[in-house]
Amino acid sequence: MILEVADIRVKTGQQVEFENAVKIAMTTVFTKAKGFREHNFHRCIESPDRYVLQLTWDTLEDHTVEFRGSPLFTEWRSLVGSFFAQPPQVEHFELVSRSDTKPGVA
Amino acid sequence: MILEVADIRVKTGQQVEFENAVKIAMTTVFTKAKGFREHNFHRCIESPDRYVLQLTWDTLEDHTVEFRGSPLFTEWRSLVGSFFAQPPQVEHFELVSRSDTKPGVA
Numbered sequence: 001m002i003l004e005v006a007d008i009r010v011k012t013g014q015q016v017e018f019e020n021a022v023k024i025a026m027t028t029v030f031t032k033a034k035g036f037r038e039h040n041f042h043r044c045i046e047s048p049d050r051y052v053l054q055l056t057w058d059t060l061e062d063h064t065v066e067f068r069g070s071p072l073f074t075e076w077r078s079l080v081g082s083f084f085a086q087p088p089q090v091e092h093f094e095l096v097s098r099s100d101t102k103p104g105v106a
Numbered sequence: 107m108i109l110e111v112a113d114i115r116v117k118t119g120q121q122v123e124f125e126n127a128v129k130i131a132m133t134t135v136f137t138k139a140k141g142f143r144e145h146n147f148h149r150c151i152e153s154p155d156r157y158v159l160q161l162t163w164d165t166l167e168d169h170t171v172e173f174r175g176s177p178l179f180t181e182w183r184s185l186v187g188s189f190f191a192q193p194p195q196v197e198h199f200e201l202v203s204r205s206d207t208k209p210g211v212a
Contacts, residue, residue: 019202038205045198092151096125099144
């Protein structure tokens with residue numbers, strides 16, 4: 001499994017609409033994507049226009065090749081693209097370590 | 107609960123030592139910190155000198171006031187500070203949404 005971390009800046013004043021659009025996408029787009037496992041979505045406290053969206057995929061290619069090459073990517077961007085203040089910064093990560101306890105937020 | 111996200115760049119060639127230092131800190135430093143809950147620690151695939159360390163705290167002040175003002179912060183930085191290529195970018199987040207399923211990596 002790999003973790004996609006998307007660092008997102010949205011246009012000022014469009015936070016509520018953006019959050020709603022992500023929630024819709026999570027139930028209508030990503031659930032159909034091959035290899036998608038789960039997500040978490042966080043709002044920044046210090047920078048109110050910043051969000052971090054993290055998605056877990058079975059493989060890197062499930063995101064970079066399969067998803068980005070599918071109509072689902074177009075659906076996703078049509079839902080949220082207009083809220084971006086700049087292109088999201090997206091990279092992928094592999095786990096080094098984590099607490100043994102069940103995660104609450106992280 | 108709040109999520110601390112530290113975006114870290116380490117000096118080239120010091121990744122293994124840095125990962126080991128973080129593992130030590132997780133068992134010797136953060137377990138003593140008031141309000142610390144858990145962590146996850148990820149290595150970037152595209153940028154091998156980049157890591158994302160995420161820590162869950164009961165409150166923002168548990169990290170920004172209590173921890174940073176305590177000797178534990180000095181211990182933490184003495185373990186990992188020499189590996190940083192630049193000051194880590196650290197901000198705090200509150201949860202907007204997450205999958206209902208138990209997290210695997212995210």
